[in-house]
Amino acid sequence: MSRLYTRLDVLRETTQRSLDQVLGQGGSGGTHQNRSERDSMAGMYAARLSRLWSVENGLCFGRLDHTDQTSLYIGRIGLSEEERRLLIDWRAPVAQPFYRATPASPMGLTRRRHLQTRDRRVVAVNDDLFDLEGLTDADRATLNGEAALLAALAEKRTGRMRDIVATIQSEQDRIIRADLPGVLVVQGGPGTGKTVVALHRAAYLLYTHRERLDRRGVLIIGPNLTFLRYIEQVLPSLGETDVLLMTIGEMFPGLTATTRDRPETAQVKGDARMAQVIARAVRDRQRVPKRSVELDLGKYKLFLDWRVCDAARTKAVRSGRLHNQARAVFVRHILNKLARQAAKHMGRNLIDEDELADLREELRTEPAVKTALNRLWPYLTPHQLLLGLFTSRERLAYAAEAFTREERALMLREPPVRGRSWYTESDVPLLDEAAELLGEIDQSVLVATALQNEEELAAAREAEEHERRYELTYAREVLELTGLSDMIDAERLAERHRGDVSHLTTAERAATDRTWAFGHVIVDEAQELSPMAWRMVMRRCPARSMTVVGDIAQTGSSAGGRSWGAVLDPYTGGRWREERLTVNYRTPAEIMALAADVLASIDASLDPPDSVREGAAPPWSQQVGTLAGGLAKVVAAELDGSGGTMAVLVPESAVDELGAAVAAAVPGAVAGPSATALEAPAVVLTVADAKGLEFDAVIVAEPERILTESPRGANDLYVALTRATRGLGVVHTTSLPPVLSRLTARPPLP
Ligand SMILES: Nc1ncnc2c1ncn2[C@@H]1O[C@H](COP(=O)(O)OP(=O)(O)OP(=O)(O)O)[C@@H](O)[C@H]1O
Numbered sequence: 103m104s105r106l107y108t109r110l111d112v113l114r115e116t117t118q119r120s121l122d123q124v125l126g127q128g129g130s131g132g133t134h135q136n137r138s139e140r141d142s143m144a145g146m147y148a149a150r151l152s153r154l155w156s157v158e159n160g161l162c163f164g165r166l167d168h169t170d171q172t173s174l175y176i177g178r179i180g181l182s183e184e185e186r187r188l189l190i191d192w193r194a195p196v197a198q199p200f201y202r203a204t205p206a207s208p209m210g211l212t213r214r215r216h217l218q219t220r221d222r223r224v225v226a227v228n229d230d231l232f233d234l235e236g237l238t239d240a241d242r243a244t245l246n247g248e249a250a251l252l253a254a255l256a257e258k259r260t261g262r263m264r265d266i267v268a269t270i271q272s273e274q275d276r277i278i279r280a281d282l283p284g285v286l287v288v289q290g291g292p293g294t295g296k297t298v299v300a301l302h303r304a305a306y307l308l309y310t311h312r313e314r315l316d317r318r319g320v321l322i323i324g325p326n327l328t329f330l331r332y333i334e335q336v337l338p339s340l341g342e343t344d345v346l347l348m349t350i351g352e353m354f355p356g357l358t359a360t361t362r363d364r365p366e367t368a369q370v371k372g373d374a375r376m377a378q379v380i381a382r383a384v385r386d387r388q389r390v391p392k393r394s395v396e397l398d399l400g401k402y403k404l405f406l407d408w409r410v411c412d413a414a415r416t417k418a419v420r421s422g423r424l425h426n427q428a429r430a431v432f433v434r435h436i437l438n439k440l441a442r443q444a445a446k447h448m449g450r451n452l453i454d455e456d457e458l459a460d461l462r463e464e465l466r467t468e469p470a471v472k473t474a475l476n477r478l479w480p481y482l483t484p485h486q487l488l489l490g491l492f493t494s495r496e497r498l499a500y501a502a503e504a505f506t507r508e509e510r511a512l513m514l515r516e517p518p519v520r521g522r523s524w525y526t527e528s529d530v531p532l533l534d535e536a537a538e539l540l541g542e543i544d545q546s547v548l549v550a551t552a553l554q555n556e557e558e559l560a561a562a563r564e565a566e567e568h569e570r571r572y573e574l575t576y577a578r579e580v581l582e583l584t585g586l587s588d589m590i591d592a593e594r595l596a597e598r599h600r601g602d603v604s605h606l607t608t609a610e611r612a613a614t615d616r617t618w619a620f621g622h623v624i625v626d627e628a629q630e631l632s633p634m635a636w637r638m639v640m641r642r643c644p645a646r647s648m649t650v651v652g653d654i655a656q657t658g659s660s661a662g663g664r665s666w667g668a669v670l671d672p673y674t675g676g677r678w679r680e681e682r683l684t685v686n687y688r689t690p691a692e693i694m695a696l697a698a699d700v701l702a703s704i705d706a707s708l709d710p711p712d713s714v715r716e717g718a719a720p721p722w723s724q725q726v727g728t729l730a731g732g733l734a735k736v737v738a739a740e741l742d743g744s745g746g747t748m749a750v751l752v753p754e755s756a757v758d759e760l761g762a763a764v765a766a767a768v769p770g771a772v773a774g775p776s777a778t779a780l781e782a783p784a785v786v787l788t789v790a791d792a793k794g795l796e797f798d799a800v801i802v803a804e805p806e807r808i809l810t811e812s813p814r815g816a817n818d819l820y821v822a823l824t825r826a827t828r829g830l831g832v833v834h835t836t837s838l839p840p841v842l843s844r845l846t847a848r849p850p851l852p
Contacts, residue, residue: 106162106189107222109181114154121147145607153179153341160219162189163268164200167213176200178267179341192267193309201275208232216268255687255715259747259798259827261780263333265340266298277681278303282311282622285678287666288651291711292697292824293688296651297794300624301333303649305340307622318621319608320345321642323353325627325793327360328775332795346609346620350635351527353642354484354534355614359525362790365660365812367512371528372632372661375504380535383491383501384425388415388432389478397440397470402447404471410439411478418479424541425482432479437462440471481543484536488529493517528661531634534641537616619644627793628652631669632661640673650678655701655708658790658818686711686824688796690718693830696844697823703841704816721823721830723845729835730759732851733803734767736833737784741768746798748784751822753807760803761786789818792825800826803833805842816841 124144157178164176180191190197199209211232218226251269270278277299280286290296304322308315322345324330330347337345351359363371370376395406414435418428441461445453453461465471480486491497492515502510518524525533612618623643625631629652631639640646654665663669670678686694691713698710726732737750750771752760761773764786772782779785780795787795789808802808802822809815819841823830832838832845 103162103217103219103222103224106175106177106181109183109188110154110157110161113181114151117147117151117154121151149343149607152338152343156338156341156343159339160268162219163217164192165213165215165217166197166200166211167215168210169212170210178339191309193306198275198279201270202272203230203232204272205232218268251687252715255827258745259796261332261747261782262335263298263301265336266295266302267340270299270302271295271685273683273685274299274302277683278306280681282307282314283645283647285646285648285650285670285674287628287670287678287680288649288683289653289666289680290683291653291686291709292656292821293686293713293796294683294711295685295687296653296683297333297626298336299683300626300649300651301336302340304345304622304624305337305342308342308345311621315621316344316608318619319612320622320624321612321620322347322624323626323639324349325630326775326791327358328779328787328791329627329794331777332780344607344609346613348613349527350631350638351530353638354530354537355616357525357530357533359523359527359530361523361526363526363528364512368526368528368632369660370505370509370512371526371532372634372659373505374633374637376532376634377535377637378504379491379502380487380532381539382503383487383497384482384536384539386497386500387480387482387487387490388419388425390415391478395474397468397474399444399468399470402444404440404443404447406436406440406474410436415479425539426541426543429479429481433466433475434462436475436478437465437471440465482540483543484533484540487536487540488532489517489524528632528634531632531638534616534638535634538641618642621645622647622649624649624651626651627656628663628669629654629657630659630662630793632659633669634661636669636673646674655704656793656817656821658793658812658814658821660813662814684711686713687715688827689713689824690828691716692718692720693823693826696721696830696842697820699841699844700816700820700823704820718828718830720846721832721844722848723832723834723838723842724848725834725850727835727850727852729756729804729833730763732835733760733801733833734763735851736831737764737771737801738768740799740801740829740831741783745783746828747780747782748799748801749792749795749797749825750784750786750801750803751789751792751808751825752786752803753811754788754790755811756804756807757786757788789822793821796825796827798827799829799831801831801833804836805832805834806836806839809839 121144124140124147127140160178162175162177166174166176168174174187174196175189176192176197177189178192179189180187180194181189192200199211200214203209203211203214213232214230216228216230217224218228251271254266254269266274274295277286277288280303288296288299300322304320308320322333324333324347326349330349334347337343349360351357362368390411391406391408394408397404397406414432417435418432421428421431423431438458441458442453444461444465445451445457450457482490491501492513495510495514498510498513502513515524612620620643623639625639625648628650650666650670652663654663657663666678666680667676689697694710694713701708701710724732724736726736733750733752737748741748750760750764757774764784765771765773768784770782771784771786772779773786775785775787775791779787800822802819805819805822808819808822812818832842838845
């Protein structure tokens, strides 16, 4: 072990020296090319350095002893010295037996050794022995198959997900090392390691297909920002920092939409028919006036015949261009007609092409003409289109004719109020859809076309401001994640995001480019995505190299999927493959038995995963007089100060009230998914915000309300019950739902 760490220290020193040398070669001096080369060298050394620092804990965690008497050490990265391999990267093919060998199929091993280290010292050794014949009695005594796994699972949760390189199980390893191309679905019940496996798969794919994925990047989509915070340390701890983590609400550059619509609204907005709605909303902005329009130019008047507009529109639509590009066709046709009219006013019946072009340019700048053209075929940003649609009953009536009046009413909204975010998570795929149909607008054109509707302009400006703030936050996060904050400041990096992108890593560039095509996309909690969200995600991965991770039984969103086939067939022609995970590493058997009752109430044919652990205290229930006061008391009493994590999962409609009550009564408790939520001793969350997370203890409040509050209430309750790693309690005021009859009742609190 000491030899490995000595080698690591040497590599850190030499890399640091190289970095210092490059950074010392003058700040902004030299040619552009010199600066650019220097920047990219510095970026490379800095990335290598952060990789070398990230593997300090558990650098080496295994040893393979082969039948031919050779041994290999397995670790987080590969290390060698003078051509000799000291440590094998866990992702290398020769490391595979560490995860796959079994007594029935030992893969050339006599022994697999798990090493637990602390502060560079080995503190525990667990062996799996495959050559039972050749064992001494002492060796036989140490036979301890699951010890390493069980030790890892028994550890207290820190609020952050840890990597599992040392204890990946065989069924998980098959998924991690599955081929890159095609769509792989990983279906598995709660706690089966879907998320952690997906993250290790990302690390494996980057290692195995480095060249391809370095260029195109890997995107991981998670259900909410808290979840991304929960998992963000896993890949850096595996030495991979250039992976982009995003929620659906962040996938339209410049926006971070975190508010969720009510379930009925989210369902309507996520409906596949919304693609038609957006297309019709665009068409609705390509107008033909009912009768001819009079254009007063001062010196004379021109008449814009509705038939001319109609012909112009047909021509523009037939051009096959996107809305903002097709505008040029529309405008040119109309200006040609107006120019001929204008020529007549000047007493000229015949004009040549050059004169026509001159007149067209003159007319183009006439305010009356500009106003008319902008009304008939305005340049539109996706923001303007959506705002115009959702704030107008008439526009909605036209565009969303396929929906009922009630469904349209769910989409109708007040215009934005300054300082308050207007977009919801389900608007983001709609913005993306709109962007696909509208096409880009040249920045200079946008500035020149100052005749847009006031509100729309304000919204566009707001979006711009959002973008600036977003870039800054993102840049800070990137720097924090890569540990480079001492070397580059966030403002500069944010500037680079928007301007010169040549020095940025792939993930940084991809984050700001809506049209970026990723080399591989991993979608976690994929059952929650609406059909419209899938359209957006699929656009980001035209190669269809994807890992889709989820559990249909945990679908909470009304817009979410009901089967993988229904979700994926339209994009893959049925060509996707499925792997299943069947063992629950999180929830002890006693808690899982209760969750299994809820699962059976959703669909009796669904099997819960088998728990690998048992021995937890039986889950309990406690009736209280008033919910807020009673809950706060129970939470305070349950916190044992031992440093574990606790979540209080509450109905969506009561989250503000209960969050405030618990935060006021329990020192250190936090209400809602804030930046500090994961580190707090107790956090109050809705089930949607707890998706994908886990806690040592979980208290579920008023399960009856969780069940009835949403169309998929039983799925929500199932998710809530399966977040616990050690203890589970239920606090309620009204009678308990019959499906929870297995709970052990504690004496009620007055
Ligand atoms: N092989 C393993 N070794 C150690 N810990 C593991 C292993 N597999 C899974 N775990 C742990 O089990 C817990 C559950 O894993 P994870 O969150 O990935 O499950 P999931 O299937 O995504 O769950 P859910 O669907 O409920 O969100 C995590 O703490 C994870 O680290």
